[in-house]
Structure formats: structure tokens, C-alpha cells
Amino acid sequence: MPELPEVETIRRGLETTIVGKTIVDVDVLDPYMLSISPEEFREKLKGKRIERVRRRGKYLIFELDGDEELIIHLRMTGQLRLNEGEYTRLIFHIDGLKLYFSDLRRMGEMHIVRKGRYDDIEGLATMGPEPLSEAFTLSYLMDVLKKKGGKIKTVLMDQAVVAGIGNIYANEILFEAGIHPERPAKSLTAKEIENIYKAIRKILEEALEAGGETFSNYVNIYGEAGTYQPRVYQREGEKCVRCGEVIVSKTIGGRSAYFCPNCQI
Numbered sequence: 001m002p003e004l005p006e007v008e009t010i011r012r013g014l015e016t017t018i019v020g021k022t023i024v025d026v027d028v029l030d031p032y033m034l035s036i037s038p039e040e041f042r043e044k045l046k047g048k049r050i051e052r053v054r055r056r057g058k059y060l061i062f063e064l065d066g067d068e069e070l071i072i073h074l075r076m077t078g079q080l081r082l083n084e085g086e087y088t089r090l091i092f093h094i095d096g097l098k099l100y101f102s103d104l105r106r107m108g109e110m111h112i113v114r115k116g117r118y119d120d121i122e123g124l125a126t127m128g129p130e131p132l133s134e135a136f137t138l139s140y141l142m143d144v145l146k147k148k149g150g151k152i153k154t155v156l157m158d159q160a161v162v163a164g165i166g167n168i169y170a171n172e173i174l175f176e177a178g179i180h181p182e183r184p185a186k187s188l189t190a191k192e193i194e195n196i197y198k199a200i201r202k203i204l205e206e207a208l209e210a211g212g213e214t215f216s217n218y219v220n221i222y223g224e225a226g227t228y229q230p231r232v233y234q235r236e237g238e239k240c241v242r243c244g245e246v247i248v249s250k251t252i253g254g255r256s257a258y259f260c261p262n263c264q265i
Helices: 004-017 038-045 140-149 152-156 169-179 190-209
Strands: 023-028 050-056 059-064 070-074 077-080 087-092 097-103 109-114 248-252 255-259
Touching: 004 050, 004 059, 004 190, 070 077, 070 169, 097 255, 140 190, 152 169, 152 190, 169 190, 169 255
Parallel strands: none
Antiparallel strands: 023 087, 050 059, 059 070, 070 109, 077 097, 087 097, 248 255
16 A cells, blocks of 8 residues: 555656646546445546645645545555556546556545545544654654554554654554564653654655655555565565564564564564
């Protein structure tokens, strides 16, 4: 699933290519992702100017002229691209260009809502602070981890705790911080929480600089993969880049965790 670095990379690409342009028409080839009928979706968007593209967690928010916004979540395999790929489900015609929405596993979502009215989009309405924002402070993280039950990897992936971190970067953050993914969140010392806080910013900034990851079907709007190379994620059986111990994997909270049993305690 595209996470914060990937979705932000897509947002930046859209910001430079479609902001200020008008949606001329929409071809709905497969309506599964829509929260309203294809006819209503098309009519609501036709003739609307795109004023801004924002990101909140893993959601893309298209601010339109008037009082509505288009909300898109790519889920596991969704793509937004200017060149057509496989599994095209919807096409936005925007002032001389086409923006293709493709989705192999058909899990993406699209909503049109009144600006700022996210009550009907549960994941968006309850979302925690952005991890690279001023609102995400060390004191906030310390407070929330003291109150949270569960294993630290699962807590980091809770979008109500912190926005945009999924399985890929939760693994990478905990490796950077030297924390075992099964550690109970409440067991962490102040120093360990500080290490996690610093690791969140470091790993996400590195992934943003790289334009996202390289190993799933994620691509940016031009159809290009990112260049971020994970150190533990999906590297089971390989040697740890720090100590040479073999990376192992384990299912935690229904998701695969990858970690070094020597470096992460």
C-alpha cells in the first residue's frame, strides 16, 4: 500500500501538473471505488477547477472551486498516473491531459464531500497528527504511547495515533530505533520513545527524498518507481546491514514484521 512518502510524492506531482486546470469529463470504467453513482460523480466533477491538491495521511484531497472536495485513497494497489497502465478503472479528462486511476485489486476509494466535512470517511475523520508536522511532538508521542495498549509496531500503524505510517515504514522506523516490533508500547522508556520519534522523521524524510519505495506496484504520476531501499522490510533471510545477523519475519497484528533479532531489543 502506498504510505505517506508515496502519497506525498504523488501529491507533489499532481500539484505541478493539474492545479489550476479544469476537469472536463470523467470516464468511469468500473464504479466499485465510488461512494455515489457514476452519473452523479461525473456531473459533480464536470467543469470544476482544481484549486489545490492536499494530502492527509494516505488520503489525497482535491480542493475544487465551489464547496466540494474530491477525496481519493489508493489502498493496496491504486495508482494515479498521466500515462495509462494496466487495470485502468477511471479516467479524468483535465484540460488537455488525462489522469488515469488504475487499481489491480479494486480496493481504492473515491468520495465527493463538502469541504472539510469528513464525518462519513471514518479513517479521515479520526486521523492523528502528521508525523512531519509541528503538531507531532515528542511529548505527544510519549503521552500517547503511555496510554496505548498493544505492540509498538501495531501502534505505529494506527492512523488515529500518527497519520500515514503503514507496514513498510513501521518496520524501517523500528529497525532505525533499535526497538523490537513486539515490545509493548507501554514498556518503552523515555529514551526509546525519543529514538522512535527521531527515527520516524529520519526514515520518512529519506523515503520522501527517494520518491518512495521500489518493491510493490507503486509508481508516481509519470509511471516511475521510487528509489528508497528498505533495510529490513521484505529482507527475511538476508544479513542485517548493521551486525550481520539474519533478518527474520513474524506476523504481528495480522501483518508481516521484519526485524533483526540482535539489533532490535
